[in-house]
Amino acid sequence: MYSNLRSLIFKIDPERAHFLAIQSLKLNLVSNIFDETKNDPLLKTKLFNQDLDNPIGIAAGFDKNAEVYNPLFKLGFGFVEVGTVTPLKQYGNEKPRVFRLVEDQALINRLGFNNHGSDTILNRIKSNKKLGVLGVNVGPNKDSNDRLNDYLIGLEKFSEVADYITINISSPNTENLRNFHDENKLKELLKSISEKKNN
Numbered sequence: 001m002y003s004n005l006r007s008l009i010f011k012i013d014p015e016r017a018h019f020l021a022i023q024s025l026k027l028n029l030v031s032n033i034f035d036e037t038k039n040d041p042l043l044k045t046k047l048f049n050q051d052l053d054n055p056i057g058i059a060a061g062f063d064k065n066a067e068v069y070n071p072l073f074k075l076g077f078g079f080v081e082v083g084t085v086t087p088l089k090q091y092g093n094e095k096p097r098v099f100r101l102v103e104d105q106a107l108i109n110r111l112g113f114n115n116h117g118s119d120t121i122l123n124r125i126k127s128n129k130k131l132g133v134l135g136v137n138v139g140p141n142k143d144s145n146d147r148l149n150d151y152l153i154g155l156e157k158f159s160e161v162a163d164y165i166t167i168n169i170s171s172p173n174t175e176n177l178r179n180f181h182d183e184n185k186l187k188e189l190l191k192s193i194s195e196k197k198n199n
């Protein structure tokens with residue numbers, strides 16, 4: 001059945017397929033199909049002092065705007081990481097920007113942190129009580145004059161709602177983001193984050 005469904009889904013533009021997946025999860029029709037396995041005590045995991053029902057989570061980039069984390073918990077994920085969220089909303093790169101590599105069973109994404117922005121996403125999380133361990137992945141706006149400060153904004157905003165926060169310094173789709181891999185720049189960023197945390 002999946003292979004039939006797959007050939008149908010593969011007729012849809014990949015970014016549109018992602019959008020449709022989010023829309024169908026939003027309808028909240030997901031039953032707790034994996035609940036029995038999910039609740040198996042064998043799968044319980046402790047990570048960074050967080051209790052997880054199971055160790056399989058969904059990575060950043062699927063629920064970029066924190067629209068469907070609760071349906072994802074119901075589906076059985078042990079944690080959900082939303083984002084990447086930037087301080088201000090941004091469109092991301094020009095379309096098309098997601099490409100299927102069918103033969104390689106892979107996908108290339110060049111989305112470039114398209115998201116609704118930190119205020120909208122924070123309010124969405126505040127008004128939708130999370131049913132599991134929720135991570136928020138933060139990054140800088142493409143046109144920011146102070147990218148380091150953008151991480152601090154993300155940290156400050158989401159620390160009240162997130163169980164953990166991830167800083168994205170690895171995306172190849174925001175020009176020069178990987179400059180933070182430079183030892184001194186990374187030290188400076190981590191020092192600023194520690195100071196912010198201790199404030």
Ligand SMILES: Cc1cc2nc3c(=O)[nH]c(=O)nc-3n(C[C@H](O)[C@H](O)[C@H](O)COP(=O)(O)O)c2cc1C
Pocket residue numbers: 059060061062064083084098107109111113137168
């Ligand atoms: C369409 C798409 C969008 C993504 N967007 C983000 C993102 O916004 N932030 C991020 O940290 N990672 C993003 N990722 C990377 C994923 O979080 C993950 O690291 C990557 O898909 C590798 O994990 P996998 O092998 O389980 O797919 C994205 C991946 C895909 C396929």
